[in-house]
Amino acid sequence: MSDQLTHFDEEGKAIMVEVGDKTPTQRLAIARGEVRMQESTLGRILDGDFSKGDVLAVARLAGIMAAKKTPELIPLCHPLLLTSIAIDFFPHPGEGRVEIEARVRVTGNTGVEMEALTAVSGAALTIYDMCKAVDKGMEIHAIRLMEKHGGKSGTYLRNA
Amino acid sequence: MSDQLTHFDEEGKAIMVEVGDKTPTQRLAIARGEVRMQESTLGRILDGDFSKGDVLAVARLAGIMAAKKTPELIPLCHPLLLTSIAIDFFPHPGEGRVEIEARVRVTGNTGVEMEALTAVSGAALTIYDMCKAVDKGMEIHAIRLMEKHGGKSGTYLRNA
Amino acid sequence: MSDQLTHFDEEGKAIMVEVGDKTPTQRLAIARGEVRMQESTLGRILDGDFSKGDVLAVARLAGIMAAKKTPELIPLCHPLLLTSIAIDFFPHPGEGRVEIEARVRVTGNTGVEMEALTAVSGAALTIYDMCKAVDKGMEIHAIRLMEKHGGKSGTYLRNA
């Protein structure tokens, strides 16, 4: 791993670093996070009574669209032509939490870690928004990179 | 607190709910979160050697700009004329974490909880982005609403 | 009704016209449109087999988010603080078409006709996108203003 913060030049000025000399490769990043909530809130989300509306379906779209907005949100991120974005939810009834996983792919010169993390964040914030009328105490936790593949630095796998 | 998920109508369809009959009031929301990292990463961020660049200054701007993008990111959020956004960082040397606090104000018909939470998320993601070359294992935690004031539902204070 | 194209000044130059001297009033606009498709495509959308995914739920969110983007899309539209956006679908099995209705409200100086029409367009385009793998021949028709209320020009009701 580099020992440099690559978003600054040698004088400490913020830059969007040159990636034009990197070879485009297929890249994948997987990020995870979770929303913790009251058990009753999770019950409502999962309720068979789906006429109440599908919180997770809205959050999924929000996460996908957030991933596409990453270079607008993160000042020094490069624009990328994302080739796929998928978001999964893993509710844990009895534990009052929903895990979120985002998988983002690109064929390009730089990785998609930030896009995957941004997708998770966008989905998590949307779950909060959809449920805040009944549970203002919800918390977003453990947004983190699980895996990345491709690129010069190669594969990263988070220790379990 | 309401017992309804207000972003769905009675048939379960997602809507941006009517707020036009609410009285505009001065509103404030305060949200917090934190980025956990290796102690050495925090050391670099805080390093007197600020010629290395100011990670937190970039993250602060990213958080402010993210707050302004909230209605683009959260599908059912209302557009609002935010009147102030401030972001503070509380580094905890020795604990490998930086706390982030966002305070957002508006005079309007609906609250700014989501704007404050989005500001914290944007700042946290940017810290990750700025430091990921040296510490891919960083995690974002405990994004949560601390206080809100104003509006019909009045004051909310998180229990300590 | 005015006899002027109000988006041009007296010399024919495009302007975003002054509305600052208008009194803010509660305004509502209702627009409609429809997507025509093969009967089998509509069947899939409506299919009890909803594990196939909810086309209309995605289109509803797209329409809501499109309404918020109206001043970015329509060059001379004023920014507005929309207070509500709701979208309904009326499928017509046997006729191979889905009607779309958008209702948009604001308390402001100018009307929300364009926001309602843009919401319908965004929802219709998204239905096309979701189904184009099976039916490239779909057509979008009859996007039109049904009603508007509020503002100096008052109520408009389309003749049946």
Added chain:
Amino acid sequence: MSDQLTHFDEEGKAIMVEVGDKTPTQRLAIARGEVRMQESTLGRILDGDFSKGDVLAVARLAGIMAAKKTPELIPLCHPLLLTSIAIDFFPHPGEGRVEIEARVRVTGNTGVEMEALTAVSGAALTIYDMCKAVDKGMEIHAIRLMEKHGGKSGTYLRNA
């Protein structure tokens, strides 16, 4: 033609489908639509008295800029590096309608049908906006794909 709605995975969850394994090819999509209006409204648009301002020139730019916004508007669309966008208008005096045609090209992994349809929609909505002070009854019709070329599924030509 596929028999699947490709924007959902096998469990019915919305995804932005992987296109990274497709070969980039030159692609073209041509879409059309029309705005129907009072004959007098069309007369004003076409009037030699062009000091009244050029409605179609504004609509053309709006359509071009809308095409570039497609992945922000259509939730599951991929970002693309459009290589050209052209919009033509075909007024039909005596019939009270203006036809709109958009041609969009890309060298990429996925097609530009949605970009062409979005360009037509953006131009049509802008014509409505520019003329609504004199003709609120205008209608947008027949937004449809005329041709597409390139990509694995090859050429599509609408039947006349």
Added chain:
Amino acid sequence: MSDQLTHFDEEGKAIMVEVGDKTPTQRLAIARGEVRMQESTLGRILDGDFSKGDVLAVARLAGIMAAKKTPELIPLCHPLLLTSIAIDFFPHPGEGRVEIEARVRVTGNTGVEMEALTAVSGAALTIYDMCKAVDKGMEIHAIRLMEKHGGKSGTYLRNA
């Protein structure tokens, strides 16, 4: 005039300053700038041969749309509901330059100087873009605030 840089708090941290306690007033800002070019380039722009296309009409729309994007571009700008935007061009044949003037109005808590300056910049950059194939040496000069009215600090008039 204040002796403080108001976009920093007392510790030097960037903030979007609170304006919620200011009284909304009608405000106007007028900004100017100019594009200097070869006389032949200006000739083409002004040419009776308008079949060559209307550079200034495109630039006018770009300026209007840029003004609406100001809070996305200028990190610490407040969002505002602009009530009018108008852009005028004053070509100076024989001097190889086009002056640009933008007038922006709002009823709000903070001024529209940045919106007017951004409108001028957007129009100037677009003139450059439209003509760069024939004149890469064009320069943008003298973007400046001419007047502002309204708000606590009252009227500002640039010395001639």
Added chain:
Amino acid sequence: MSDQLTHFDEEGKAIMVEVGDKTPTQRLAIARGEVRMQESTLGRILDGDFSKGDVLAVARLAGIMAAKKTPELIPLCHPLLLTSIAIDFFPHPGEGRVEIEARVRVTGNTGVEMEALTAVSGAALTIYDMCKAVDKGMEIHAIRLMEKHGGKSGTYLRNA
């Protein structure tokens, strides 16, 4: 140099011209501009008393983010995957001015002159915004292309 304004077709209609048949090459554009201000304003910006906040650091980020927004701001600009953006400031104490230089790179089918010029403009406007409370008379000058490399038209160097 071409003798055509390439953003219009042969009939004078604005188009985003086809670049799909151009070969992707590595391209670089360098643009410059300057902000003129009172000597005391420049003193504050440069002041050792940096607890007053870092105007140029904010302006740098604004310029980088503005470059990424170029195709949204300039109507006929192509979207591009910028591979690097760097902004430098050259303050001239005693002359009351700060020079701004932006360097933008891409591997693509079309040049990045507009991105570099837009980066300079965004940084300059932000300097104005940050300092306008103490110096409304600031002016932005001499935004111009210094160099471009790559592409069919090859190298351009401004005469000194």
